Amino acid sequence: MTSAGTISETTHRVNYSEIDQMGVVYHARYLVWLDVARCEHLRLTGLSYRELEERGFRMVVAELGMRYLRGARYDDEVRVRCWVREVASRKVVFGYALHRVGDGELLATATTAMFTLDASMRPARLPNDVASRLLTTPDPVRID
C-alpha cells in the first residue's frame, strides 16, 4: 500500500509506431503512457484498475492538460512519474512528469482529471476503500 507522497514510476522504450515524420513521438501517443502510468499507480496502492472494473467501477478521463517541452525519439527510454494531485468524492486528479532517461531532460508534464462511473456509465462515488488509498502528494515539478 502506498504512503503519503508516493510518486510512482514506469518506463517506456519508444517504439517505431510512435514516431512521426518529424522523427519525434507523435503527441497523441503520450496519452497511452499516462494511462499505463496511472494504472500502475493504482496497482501500487493495492487495487488494480482491472479489479476496480470487476467491482463495477470505471475511471474516465474528464479533463486533460498537457505541455510538450521536448520531443522523444525512437528507442529513447522515457520515465513517467505519476502522482495524485487531488481526490474528491467523484473526481481524482493525477499529475505526470515525463523525463528522458538518457539525459534527464523533462519532455512533458500533464494532468488528467478522472471521473468515477458505475457499470451503467453513470457518475458514481469512488468506493471509500479506494479513495482512502489515493493519497495526494505535492507536484515534484512545476505543472502549469
Place this chain on the structure above:
Amino acid sequence: MTSAGTISETTHRVNYSEIDQMGVVYHARYLVWLDVARCEHLRLTGLSYRELEERGFRMVVAELGMRYLRGARYDDEVRVRCWVREVASRKVVFGYALHRVGDGELLATATTAMFTLDASMRPARLPNDVASRLLTTPDPVRID
C-alpha cells in the same frame, strides 16, 4: 443491396498520426483502413456491422495476409477496394486492394479471414440472411 461481383470503395486521406519517421504510413495503420472498408462493404449489402453486433454476432479477424508494395505518404488520398472472396458457414474471406488516388499506384493488397462469434464469443454460424448478402467476386488484382 449488393449484386454479385460488387467491389466496394472507400477513400482515406493519410493523416499525420499514420506516418512514421521514414515518411511513409506505418504498416500497422493499414489494418484500420481495411476494417473501415469491410464495414462499409457490409453496410452496402444492407446490414451494417453495428446492426450485426446488435443481433448478437461479432466478426473477428482470424487470419490476415498483407503485401506492401509502395509506401503511402502524408496527405495522400488512398482508395481501398474491398470484396468477398469466399463465404462458408463460419468464415468469410475479404480481399482488399489499396491504390493511391493521385497516380493510381497499387500500394498494397490484403486478405482477412473473418470468423463469426456469438455474444459469448463462441464460434457461430453467420445468419442466413447475412450470408446470402455476401456474394463473392473474382479478385480484381492479383493477390498472392
Place this chain on the structure above:
Amino acid sequence: MTSAGTISETTHRVNYSEIDQMGVVYHARYLVWLDVARCEHLRLTGLSYRELEERGFRMVVAELGMRYLRGARYDDEVRVRCWVREVASRKVVFGYALHRVGDGELLATATTAMFTLDASMRPARLPNDVASRLLTTPDPVRID
C-alpha cells in the same frame, strides 16, 4: 481563402479501432481528429500543412487542453469544428468543438497551442503570408 470568423468543419465516422472496452472512443483517439481538423482548416486558408512542411516549417503541439463531456460510440458520425483563437509570431492557438451528428450532443471541447519550428526543429516565426491567413474568430462554444 478564409475570411474572419471562419469555423471549419470535418466529420469522422467512428471506427472499431477507436473504441475501448467501455464501448466508447478511447480518449487519445480524439487528438488525431483534432490534427485532421487543424490540417483541413489550414487547407481552407489556402495553404496545406504539406506545403508548409515543403517550405521548411513545422507546427508542433506545445500545449493541449481537452474536456470530455460525453462518449462517442462505434459508427457515430462526429463533427469537429475548428477555428483560430489566437495568433502570435511563434504561436497559433486553435479551438475545437466536437458534436455527435445524430443527436447534436456536444462530446468534447479542446484547444491546442502550436509552435512553429524550422526544418532543424528550432523555434521560428510563422511566415507572414501564412500568419495573415490565420484569422481569429470568437469561440462558438464555451471552452474552459
Place this chain on the structure above:
Amino acid sequence: MTSAGTISETTHRVNYSEIDQMGVVYHARYLVWLDVARCEHLRLTGLSYRELEERGFRMVVAELGMRYLRGARYDDEVRVRCWVREVASRKVVFGYALHRVGDGELLATATTAMFTLDASMRPARLPNDVASRLLTTPDPVRID
C-alpha cells in the same frame, strides 16, 4: 551476440488503449508488439535497429501473415517470441509466437518478410556484418 537457434523474448502488459469493445486486443495492435520484438531481437544480435538506421539502412515490412487464435484481455501479460526463419541478400523473414503468460495459451502466430532499403528508400543488400548475425532457427511452434 546471438548463436544459431536463438529465440528472443519480450513481454508486454496489455494496456487499455489496445482493447476494443469486444473486450479483447484489437487485431492491429499486435503488429506493434511484433515490431518491438523484432527490434529487441536485432539488439540481441549486437546491432540495434537505431544503429542500422544511422548506417543508412531501413528494414520495411514487405509481407505480413498472421493467425489469431485467442484474444488477449486488458492487463494480460503477453510473451512474444521472435526468431529468424530465413535470410536472403535483400530479405529477412521473422517468425513470431505470442503466448499469454498467465495460462500459457498460444494467442497468435505471425511472420513478417522484411526488405532492406537504403536511405533513399531503394532496395539494398543487407550489410554482410548484419546478415551474418541473423542466424535462422527452426520454428518453435507450427506456423501456417
